[in-house]
Amino acid sequence: MKLHNYLATPPKMGPLNLLIMQSTGFCNFACTYCYLTKESRAQRGRMSMDVVEETFKNLFGSKIPHDQFTVVWHAGEPLAAGIPFYEKAFELIERLRPDYCKISHSFQTNGSLIDQKWCDFIKKWAVSVGLSVDGPKQLHDLHRIDKIGEGSFNRAEQAMDLLRSNGIPFSSIAVVTKATLDNPHPFIDYFTTKSFSTTAFNIEETEGFNIKSSLECDKGSERFRDFIRAYYLQAKASGTRVREFRATEQTILHPIKRTSSQSIPMTLINVAMNGDYSTFSPELLTMESRNYGSFVFGNVIKDRFDDIWKNENFQHVYADIQAGIRVCHKTCDYFEFCGGGHPSNKFSENGSFNSAETMHCRLLKKDMLMVIAQAIQAERDAQSEVIHAK
Numbered sequence: 001m002k003l004h005n006y007l008a009t010p011p012k013m014g015p016l017n018l019l020i021m022q023s024t025g026f027c028n029f030a031c032t033y034c035y036l037t038k039e040s041r042a043q044r045g046r047m048s049m050d051v052v053e054e055t056f057k058n059l060f061g062s063k064i065p066h067d068q069f070t071v072v073w074h075a076g077e078p079l080a081a082g083i084p085f086y087e088k089a090f091e092l093i094e095r096l097r098p099d100y101c102k103i104s105h106s107f108q109t110n111g112s113l114i115d116q117k118w119c120d121f122i123k124k125w126a127v128s129v130g131l132s133v134d135g136p137k138q139l140h141d142l143h144r145i146d147k148i149g150e151g152s153f154n155r156a157e158q159a160m161d162l163l164r165s166n167g168i169p170f171s172s173i174a175v176v177t178k179a180t181l182d183n184p185h186p187f188i189d190y191f192t193t194k195s196f197s198t199t200a201f202n203i204e205e206t207e208g209f210n211i212k213s214s215l216e217c218d219k220g221s222e223r224f225r226d227f228i229r230a231y232y233l234q235a236k237a238s239g240t241r242v243r244e245f246r247a248t249e250q251t252i253l254h255p256i257k258r259t260s261s262q263s264i265p266m267t268l269i270n271v272a273m274n275g276d277y278s279t280f281s282p283e284l285l286t287m288e289s290r291n292y293g294s295f296v297f298g299n300v301i302k303d304r305f306d307d308i309w310k311n312e313n314f315q316h317v318y319a320d321i322q323a324g325i326r327v328c329h330k331t332c333d334y335f336e337f338c339g340g341g342h343p344s345n346k347f348s349e350n351g352s353f354n355s356a357e358t359m360h361c362r363l364l365k366k367d368m369l370m371v372i373a374q375a376i377q378a379e380r381d382a383q384s385e386v387i388h389a390k
């Protein structure tokens with residue numbers, strides 16, 4: 001007898017926005033806040049072409065993709081899979097891609113393996129590059145270390161120099177930790193003076209193997225708000241485009257009813273090196289729990305993406321995610337701006353998808369909205385004072 005039989009018909013699924021492909025689980029770094037286990041990061045080998053082929057045949061035989069989506073090669077150091085892997089994979093995907101659907105490829109990389117050959121490949125295929133960099137050396141090297149414990153800042157800088165000299169635009173993504181809040185100005189100065197096509201940041205999350213974020217500290221929220229206030233004002237003054245600030249401004253200036261994209265199945269699909277797949281939040285693929293079991297809901301070789309909703313574990317997770325959104329709706333003043341948050345953070349922090357507030361949403365949603373709304377209001381007040389004074 002099935003334990004969880006919640007759905008008689010498929011829920012709304014997709015359209016696919018992000019397909020995360022783990023070309024290799026291997027990573028040459030050992031960043032202290034990584035949510036992956038040591039064992040997972042030590043996996044040698046790479047995804048087979050059969051898995052690549054079946055993923056795209058499965059997708060294009062389904063109703064899940066619409067006219068475009070992005071393939072992010074990630075969850076390990078993607079460049080460790082090597083150029084010959086991507087040459088074959090990209091050609092194969094291009095052969096399988098129907099005319100109605102555009103695909104863009106993206107690497108989320110630590111940059112340490114980027115050389116001239118990679119630059120040539122990136123240009124040839126117009127791949128977007130997201131580089132992980134946590135700010136200046138003293139911050140970056142605290143957490144972004146290799147397997148012998150050495151800081152990786154110099155390698156990230158070399159990669160940036162090479163990308164720039166090849167005219168390849170790239171975005172930076174930083175992880176904000178307690179060390180950033182302890183001394184925020186070097187971080188802020190770094191990202192408001194260096195040139196990136198976009199600058200983005202995340203916070204150190206309590207997730208997976210990283211069982212406690214350093215941001216779960218005394219006065220964490222208060223200090224985070226101070227950091228955001230200073231960074232936001234300096235970014236505005238310097239014309240720096242920070243992804244999170246722009247998204248928050250859009251939320252404030254153009255209020256529409258929001259849904260949490262990670263609560264809709266198959267808008268994000270995560271495919272592991274062996275073809276196992278998951279959905280909702282990217283981090284779930286590598287996690288499991290006593291309550292929910294595995295978050296692997298199928299394998300591309302034998303299970304159709306369209307049929308994911310028939311998987312018993314999927315049904316349990318889906319039902320709890322929807323229940324968690326209802327709790328958010330009832331209890332949170334920010335619901336209209338948020339739509340119900342990220343399932344993986346609810347699971348990692350609260351032990352259940354059927355829950356509401358997390359440190360992740362408190363900092364990145366509530367605190368950030370509050371600070372930026374205040375800054376926008378202060379700017380409007382200053383402008384109206386100038387108009388009245390004329």
Ligand code: SF4
Nearest residue numbers: 328332338340341361
């Ligand atoms: S801010 Fe947090 S508590 Fe509020 S709706 Fe979003 S996830 Fe739920």
